[in-house]
Amino acid sequence: MNTIADIGGLAAPLASAAQPRPVKMSCRKVWKLFGPDATEFLETRDGIASVDDIAKANLVGAVRNVNFDIHEGEIFIIMGLSGSGKSTLVRCLSRLIDPTFGTIEFEGKDLLKVSDAELIEMRRHRMGMVFQNFALLPHLNVLENIAFPLAVQGVDKATRTARAREMIELVSLRGREHFYPRELSGGQQQRVGIARSLATKPDIWFLDEPFSALDPLIRREMQDELIRLQSVLNKTIIFITHDFDEAIRLADRVAIMKDGQVIQIGRPEELVLNPATDYVAEFTRDVPRSKVVSARRLMRPATGADYGGTVAPDARVATFSADIVRVGKPFAVVDAAGQILGEVTPRSVVALLAGIPEEGSVHGYPDL
Structure with missing residues (x-):
């Protein structure tokens, strides 16, 4: 069986043989190694190295030879156990950290070849990011937190305030515009984080375990909220989780990682019914069919x-x-x-x- 493959493609609403969705982001031979002379190590091997090769070179393989396409409007979930490399991979995709080797294309443009100025503009205007710790500014109220990235862009106050109010309506926080983060529940704080990341109207949205710090009831509520928002906005979403139940509810496709490598990609039911490896079978063993x-x-x-x-x-x-x-x-x-x-x-x-x-x-x- 293939162990690094796109198995089965997208669910029917996302793509069909007649009208496939365009590729939004693509990565090929993406590696992230930590240690001395890692770039030279991979360049001399054209991005091909075994686990033994990496160990003998005293390197650590956080991400190893990852290849996949993410399609427009898709919720693409990356999951794996702690230390599998999923967060490192997403940080490579958004270039919060630079890969050691490989290519990452966003709408056909190689992100590893753009200038720092272009990358900053992309992050400000084209990419939205939500992280587990909310990262709200404690001295700003809800309205100000949501408007903050627009202020960084230099948008005038009237425009950014109007946009922030639109986002407040979108995430159902009307009436809490002037609350401070300390006055909000965990779920409300995460809604503010989501609204802030959407204020710039991003084309691609990175979510790194955004609900994992929430209690189960609020977590399910936030999953429902994400499903609702996606039905309205149809964003391209790259979502990290270690919870297969969450992946089942949200994903069009799931990529399972182990030791820095993508083991299998497919719709949730494909992973459960047709696991490519014993690891995937064990990973999905307790999922109710x-x-x-x-x-x-x-x-x-x-x-x-x-x-x-x-x-x-x-x-x-x-x-x-x-x-x-x-x-x-x-x-x-x-x-x-x-x-x-x-x-x-x-x-x-x-x-x-x-x-x-x-x-x-x-x-x-x-x-x-």
Whole structure:
């Protein structure tokens, strides 16, 4: 199997054979090594080095030979255990730190060849960033915090205040314009951080474990908020998390990292059902399949049965399993135009929930 590959592409709403989304960001042979003469080490090898080679050179491989494309409007999640290299990779993509080797292109422009002045302008106007620690300025109120990056850009006060108020409405913080960070809950502080990063209207949005410091209820609320914002703004988002449940809820595609290397890329259900390595299989082992498997994946050809309901092709089985079992009839899988694409049976749902192994079904489940 491929171990460094883009497996399966994007979910249906993001791309299709007829109208693929353009590539927003691309990286090829990206490395970040720490230690003496790291750049020369990789240049003499044209970006090819084994773990043993790196160790013998007394180098540390934080990011190793990463290759992928990120498409416009995609939520691309990078995940892995602590120390896997995910945060270092995102800092390379945004050039908060410089890679040791490789190319990173943003809308076709190599970020490693732009001038410092161009990079500063890109960060100010084209890139938004949200981090785990919120990083709000304690002496500024909500309105001032959100307007701050516009002030750095030199935007006049009236314009930046109006824009900040728009963002306050967008993230549902009306009435708290004049609160200071210490007067806000953790979730409200993170909303301010999100609003501030969106104030400049970025083309690409980097989020580094933005919800990990929040308690579970607020974290889920913020996930819902991100889903809502994405439905309105359709941003290209690169999102870091170590939580697969969070990835399931948010991702179009997921990249799993281990020891600085991207092991597999795919939709959440592809990673769970078709792991490329034993590591990916172990990483996803405890994920309930009903949370990741879609109706499209489970459906069989339509028989014209007496349907007990309808379901969208991308609906997760967990969202309709109780209803289909209660009704005891197949559900038709229908697209946005109402065309029947296939059907899901109650028995196939029960088989999935019970973990019955594959028995020749083309979709990975027995055709019961």
